Amino acid sequence: MTRTRTTVPARTRARPSNRRLTTWAATLCGLLLVQFFLGMITNLYVNIPDKHPGAGSSDFFSGAPKAIGWAITSGLPALALHVSLGLALAVISIVFIIDAARSRDRLWIWLSVAGSLLLIGAGFNGASFLVFNHDFSSLIMAGLFALSLGCYLAGIYVASRRATR
DSSP states (O other): OOOOOOOGGGGGSOOOOOOOHHHHHHHHHHHOOOHHHHHHHHHHOOOOOOOSSTTTOOOOOHHHHHHHHHHHHHSSSHHHHHHHHHHHEEEEEEEHHHHHHHHHHHHHHHHHHHHHEEEEEEEHHHHHHHOOOOOOHHHHHHHHHHHHHHHHHHHHHHHHHTTTT
16 A cells, blocks of 8 residues: 655645744733833823933933933832833843744744834833933834834734634
């Protein structure tokens, strides 16, 4: 008795499970939502003084580290949590890129890089708000947050569609 081997076309083969990457993305989405609410609390209820370390610096890159350090140690809990979580999110998003690259899944690589760059851009605009106190920095930060969240949600959506094929 001879066995015939049938091959399945590449487009219909099941992809390796990317549950781990979907979990990373879902975790980032949850943390981004917490970050959003901390930002709203900070915006509505925290009065950031005009004079603090790093404020009004002529150079962003010399003023931002001072302003971030001050924000974390200022005694303003919502601001400290918002800044600390933002720094943690940047690190987590970079670790996610590394994990996506190891998986060799192009979709997750692209979306993790885009999400991370947008997230880090939001952080830079948050630091810019602390240094220069321009409202448009806060607006840009919120917009970049939303786009970053969109990248991770898009990845979760596409991964769930892949799993049902």
